[in-house]
Every structure is written in C-alpha cells, then in structure tokens.
C-alpha cells in the first residue's frame with residue numbers, strides 16, 4: 001500500500017494514496033460533516049454540500065468527499081468560508097426536516113444531531129422558514145418503515161440498493177421540491193421485490209428508514 005502525508009487542521013497524518021480527504025480526516029478523528037458519501041462509492045455524488053474544506057493553493061473551498069489526498073496537502077476544515085458554506089447547507093437541509101427528535105427512531109444516533117453538536121449549529125434553521133413535507137409513511141414492509149418526511153435525500157439507500165446489493169428497488173422519484181426516495185411507480189415497499197437485506201436501513205443517516 002502506497003502512503004503519503006498531509007496536514008489537516010495542523011495535524012500531520014499519514015494515509016493511503018487515492019483516499020478522499022473526508023475519509024483520511026475521519027480515520028484520524030477529525031470531524032467533517034457529511035451525509036451523502038460512503039467510502040465504498042468511488043464516485044461520490046457531492047450533493048449534500050456539507051463536507052467543504054479549504055486546501056492551501058486552491059481558490060475556493062472544495063468538497064472533501066470528492067477531493068483525493070496528495071502528498072504535502074494542507075487542509076483546513078474550519079475556516080470562515082467553510083463554516084459559512086456548511087452552515088448554509090445545513091440550514092437548507094433543516095428547512096425541510098421536522099425537528100421531532102424525541103419521537104424519531106434515530107434519536108441519539110442521527111447524523112443531523114451529530115453535525116449540530118460537533119459544529120455548534122442549531123437544529124432549527126435561523127435564516128430560513130421551515131417548509132415541511134407531509135407525505136404518507138410507508139409501513140407496508142414487514143421489517144422496516146419508511147418515513148419520507150424524515151428523508152434528507154442523501155441517496156445512500158439508493159446507492160446501496162442499486163450499486164452494492166444490486167436490487168434496484170429504491171430510486172429518486174419526481175424532481176425538484178417534490179423529489180423523494182421511493183420504489184418503481186411509487187409502489188408500497190411490500191410490493192417491491194425487496195430481498196430483506198436491510199442494508200438501506202443500516203445506511204440511513206437519519207430516521208427515514210427504521211427497523212420495526
């Protein structure tokens with residue numbers, strides 16, 4: 001395994017060549033907020049816009065889930081411009097996410113709670129009104145429940161279902177503000193040919209997919 005070294009927030013670290021900055025930071029205990037990336041995906045979507053960092057020599061902040069480490073790279077995860085971008089992205093997500101932590105199946109293991117705590121962001125957006133979806137909950141599957149109102153559209157369940165498990169049960173349905181994760185023709189999950197692997201449920205960073 002070829003290794004290289006870089007500096008993140010002043011900490012020198014050694015990591016594997018080809019790794020993305022996000023995972024190199026995480027392995028070394030450096031928190032970078034993220035929702036839409038998993039290390040198994042070699043081509044991350046870069047859609048949640050939470051994982052911005054600044055890299056010396058680059059004019060603008062970049063998403064750390066898509067940026068490969070290079071030898072001698074100097075990364076900063078908490079500059080003013082990074083914090084401004086990440087706060088805005090978080091507020092946008094929270095502007096359509098109900099804050100019902102006490103009733104939520106992901107309470108205390110939710111990625112949004114982690115980001116709020118680590119970054120010092122309030123869960124309730126300050127600058128944006130909350131416009132919450134009111135979609136029907138799909139409770140038809142025997143093993144899990146899907147509550148699209150809690151979904152943050154990170155796409156992890158879709159990626160895992162299609163690219164890892166190769167089942168192609170879940171996808172993004174509709175476009176724009178009404179985009180939601182669902183099955184072909186938006187059928188109830190019980191009528192989709194799910195193989196009961198529950199990998200989508202394990203990947204969900206919030207409470208949208210939860211085991212019964």
Ligand code: FES
Nearest residue numbers: 034046048049065
């Ligand atoms: S984790 Fe990088 S954009 Fe979502």
